[in-house]
Amino acid sequence: MNSATINSGGAVALSGYQPYPQGVGMPLVRHYVQAALRWRWVIIGITVACLLIGLVGTLLMTPKYTAVATVEIARDASKVTDFQGVERETSAFDQEFYQTQYGLLRSRALAERIAVQLRLLDDPKFFELFKVASDAPAFRLVNGRYPATGRSERQRVAGGILLGNVSVKPTRLSRLVEIGFTSADPAFSARVANAWADNFITTNLERKVQATSYGRNLLQRQLAQQKQRLDESQRQLVAYASQQQIINLPAQGGGSTGPATVERSIVADDLAAINASLARATAERIQAEARARANGGAGASAEALRNPAINSLRQRRAEHAAEYERLMVQFEPEYPAAKAIKAQIDQLDRSIGREEGRVLGSIQADYREAVQREAALAARVDQLKASYLDNRRRSIQYNMYQQEVDTNRALYDGLLQRYKEIGVAGGVGVNNVSVVDTADVPQRPSSPRMLLNLAIALLAGLGLGALAALVLEHMDEAIADPMEVQRLLGLPLLGSVPKVVDGTTPRDALLDRKSDLVDAYLAINTNLGFTTEHGVPRSFSVTSTRPAEGKSTTALALATMLARAGRRTILIDGDMRSPSVHHLGGVDHEKGLSNFLAGDDNIDALTFPMRDLDFTAMSAGPIPPNAAELLTGDRLSVLINRLLERFDHVVIDSPPVMGLADAPLIASRVEGVVYAVESHGIRSSLVKTALGRLAAANARIFGGVLTKFEARKTHYGYGYEYGYGYGRAKDVKA
Structure with a gap:
């Protein structure tokens, strides 16, 4: 790490805090799976709600019937004449051609033509079938009939209705196209689908006839103009040859593509x-x-x-x-x-x-x-x-006139040939669209489809549930998994401590040497022994981000574990703003740490024994006006050095980090810090800020302890509670 150093024991010295150390992380898939398990009830609730909405919506839908007519659209019409150039024959334009045909099938003009042919413009039942309700004058019934003045408006609306309910589906890798129409009336759907196919063929023929007629008229005008140019160029050539006495004889030559x-x-x-x-x-x-x-x-x-x-x-x-x-x-x-x-x-x-x-x-x-x-x-x-x-x-000059004559003659011959071809092709009238299957009256509704709608609702529910879980996961900064202490905070995990059951105090749990709390802190004490070269640090403080996270319980438990291991241990209540250690010993805090910091050197008078837990304690002493001022001097370092002459370990219950200068000051005087983090109760961003303050004080953090951990709330990370109470039978007394 760049701003942190790791000693041979594995502790982290935060000279510059890194929340995401290199090499620490969780696989993305596992992270998402854990998030889904954690918020599984949210996902299940949203999914069930979507399924219910889909079910109710399906039951309330009006049945719709879809009739389908199949037509074949050929790329080229059947050739009656072998004329080249009337239509492009290259396959490079196939996709463009078919996309154009599909667009023509969905054209507004075709829809309005069908509406006129089926006499839907003056049929109130048609507009009632599609629930068209309008206060426009064109839709006001007069003696049970629509007025003639609004016919164009009704034609536009009817065409839009038909377009909105028609479907054009090309069959893949073929020239077949399915024309489907959907409505609540099966017979009407079949009638419209067949009319759509027939009118498409008719309009296709009409477009060809119109194009042929337009082409013939255009070519006729061009032929007249080109004939006039050819005559003028020939007269000019003959006049010049006579004037210059140029006599040329015709000779056979040229290929099939050249002049005769x-x-x-x-x-x-x-x-x-x-x-x-x-x-x-x-x-x-x-x-x-x-x-x-x-x-x-x-x-x-x-x-x-x-x-x-x-x-x-x-x-x-x-x-x-x-x-x-x-x-x-x-x-x-x-x-x-x-x-x-x-x-x-x-x-x-x-x-x-x-x-x-x-x-x-x-x-x-x-x-x-x-x-x-x-x-x-x-x-x-x-x-x-x-x-x-x-x-x-x-x-x-003669050759120039001759070239002009040749060019005009070639253009005239080409236009004349084209004119003849269009005339013959226009009279043939071959269509490239044909009906393959006419539409039958559907016997079963095409919608709603119960299974499909439920499947869509299920997928939508799962998607919305996953999205909601993802949002909640990103909004939830609570640390629920012991692995997140290392992944999110960059701290080595010393261990996790289970939450004490209701009605039991931490001290009672520590007195019960078979309790889960004792097993947890024994594991933490063991891991703490690997943080330095000489084993468990001789002096360390226990702190947290804010009050009531379990730091005092951790300090008390670690002191107890060290004392039970035969080590001379003293616990100092370093929280001179809200002392708590004196309650455990049944004494007051008239004498304690603040007295020594203020100049009292009689350490024996400032301590008291914790006989049931086998270690010595020092209360916080009288609450000073400003505890930070007392900690800025070197009296705390003197105290720790003098205590280490008599004790093997000095454990300091430090105040919380946020909002106070006490914890960084204490952390700079000891070998390192044990950081307590409350499970499910503290935001990781707040913990990072607090760790940053310790990093600014060049504090050394041995690791983190996840307190008040409840494995059932995590819904993942199985096995964290496995070691606590392993091998015990609840119905057997030791």
Whole structure:
């Protein structure tokens, strides 16, 4: 603890008082259970009262009958046409859609429509059935009938009555909705429930027809405006094309979502065609140039090698050359046959040379022709490029006009398609609401329900009783449980003392060594022995918050227990304002503590023996004008020191703490204080204040003693009276 110290014996020195020390507390559930047990009669009384009120109220209620009709609300109507976009098909809007339908079922307009259809506005029995009593002119009967002037007022009231008694309950995870109506007349309830379902379907169809008609009219106006815009944009486009001499040809193109035709420029087509021809001419020129460069001498060109005529001549030459070589083996070159073959070979060589020259000339001619064609096409391409660029400059505005025409045409086509769809869908008239079960006349009343009302009354009674018990528990600051001494006050509990039975004085109870009081104080004396290192404190005072809490009895009992344990003990009556110890010894208080504090040092003359209790006592002495002034000096410390030379223990019956300075002064002179707290008789907040005063005086508190304890009043904390009288038989004398 921050402001308190604990010695090895377990006593608390209150240098700064802490009402809730760390680690000390009661579980919340146990606290509530104990509070409920403590105030159980309050809870039981309130619960019984609520049950009686619920029972009487149920018996006095008028029986009500509820008729239920079931309808199905589909998200989308059955599709007769496959038009897209008439209604949203995404499921993301399902919740919004159904909540809207439930709101329409509870609409005031629907209720008033039903009231008009069932002719309830002019029916006095209807208003009597629901106990409508009004002095308004609309409800004054004239010849047994309501006046016609108040019909609108009665319609409003009748609609409110129907709305107040109708229930719309959607069936979870389905499209079914139950429409229930409750009244004292079962047949009327069934009639209204069925009318509610039928009129909801009718109004749903009417809203669709109205929406379709409104949409058609709106689209018709938009179509006329869009048609006018389309015509104007087309005329503007044609006029500009004629002025600028822009000629575009239609060409097939576009996808399923695009336009059917895409216009193209003549110049662009020509440029594309000539450019393609130029590319082919360039390729042909390159090939011709390659053939021309590849043509080598001595007929080694590829064209010559592939020429069939040259190849035929060469084959004949080779044959003649072979024949000539054969003849040269046998004959001379001048041999006639050899000479003739030689002449044929020369003729073949001349023929081969002429053919190779012709092939080479053809390759050169082809190359020159390819160069000329390429140059001509390149010049034409340059001309078309200039024309195309000029056409592009003039087509910028044309394209803007063309885009405007395309946009207007797309909008017009979309509106026209939408107009046709709405026209067809409006004529179909398919409804998405249908009646599943009609309402039957109920045979049993739906209310009042006895068991349900009693259960509600029971729960309400328990709740109110618990609330009342909680309030009383927080308002009641009395300490009823010995555990609360530690939990609420932060004091170690030395023990609890049972209340002395009527007709028995504390002194008589102490003289009876088998009494419960003696057992209790023996336990307290034992616990007190653990508060210091040397056992029971040699000097201590006994005090309380206010008078009559049992502090004097505690001081007397502790002195008696110490004396019976063989200790030399003296009891000092420190309450010089209301002395009481001298009554126990049968003497007066002419000599006592006040005399010593005033300067009389003869201690033997100031004390007297308590022979039946085996200890010595000192009375308070003559009552001084101001006891606090006598205690401010050091005479009390001198007295205690001198008495401790002759006695083992000095017990001081101290005055109460509140309102007096005596108790803190005495507490600062002794080893510590035993604090008496009256059970069921003192507020914990008052005790905390008193302990705070002792803390300010640096007093040391060994613990608290709960006096006048009655276990039967706590209704919880069982077992506190178990040790008192344990093992005794009331009908057996020792």
